[in-house]
Amino acid sequence: MAHPKLSPWQYTILGLISICAPLGDTCLSRGMTHLPAITLAHPATLIEAVFTPWIAVGIALLIGFFASYLTALSWADLTYVIPATAFGNVIVALLSRYWLHESISLQRWAGIVLITVGVGFVAQGPSLTVRPAPVAEEEQVR
Amino acid sequence: MMMPNPATQPGPWAATAMIAAIVIASTAGEVLTAAAMKSIGDLDEIRAHSGLKGAIRAVITSPLFFAGVGFLAVAFFSLLFALNHLNLSLVAPASASLTLVTNAVAAKIFLKENVDRRRWTAAVLVCVGVYLLAH
Secondary structure, eight states, rough: OOOOSHHHHHHHHHHHHHHHHHEEEEEEEHHTSSSSSOTTTHHHHHHHHHHHHHHHHHHHHHHHHHHHHHHHHHOOOOHHHHHHHHHHHHHHHHHHHHHHOOOOOOOHHHHHHHHHHHHHHHHHHHOOOOOOOOOHHHHHHO | OOOGGGOOOHHHHHHHHHHHHHHHHHHHHHHHHHHHHHHHHOOOHHHHHHHHHHHHHHHHHHHHHHHHHHHHHHHHHHHHHHHSSSSSHHHHHHHHHHHHHHHHHEEEEEEEHOOOOOHHHHHHHHHHHHHHHHH
């Protein structure tokens, strides 16, 4: 079925893809760096790590990302959805600039502009490749 | 964080092979997952008719989905292996940006997606952007 224009709900799914993956990775990173070093001699500590707050939140966000990603792939092309995942890098960079007050080099600003323009390019076009219906099906409809 | 030992840094061919393994496995995983979701149909519609359980059942009973997840797991462990030998500043931007282009090529060939000039331009812009942002 063709979806010439995405609904607000579908744009929300694409937004969740962009936000959940980088936030999930950040939570995992923060959780793991606050834990003592885990060695292969004590693998059970890795299981315990799953139940610490930051890592649990990170895993929940990554599950949210994967569910949104699969949902988007069910009604949009892969080449339409992939740039949305890349846009997460821009969100992380802007959060680090305006929330954590980190400095962003000119090279990174150039990267942000290129990704934003690229995502804008794709978003302007159709979300799904529409294939002509098979002749037999068309005749059945008539 | 442990940094790769410079004394045991692999040569350019070994580094290329490690990054290629990530890119190939990742692209195969993404394309198979996308093919699985296209064959299942619109998940929002399935959820409206059969509920969340029905949507989850539709996904986890698809062999293509498991093949895709299997390749994504291979890509993840290839990434861990590469990070054990190479710097993150090389592996992350190189694999992320190359995967964008290989995905566009694979989507055109295997999924028959209409990758027009607009999408090629976007793939290249995002590819260079990710490289600049992560490098």
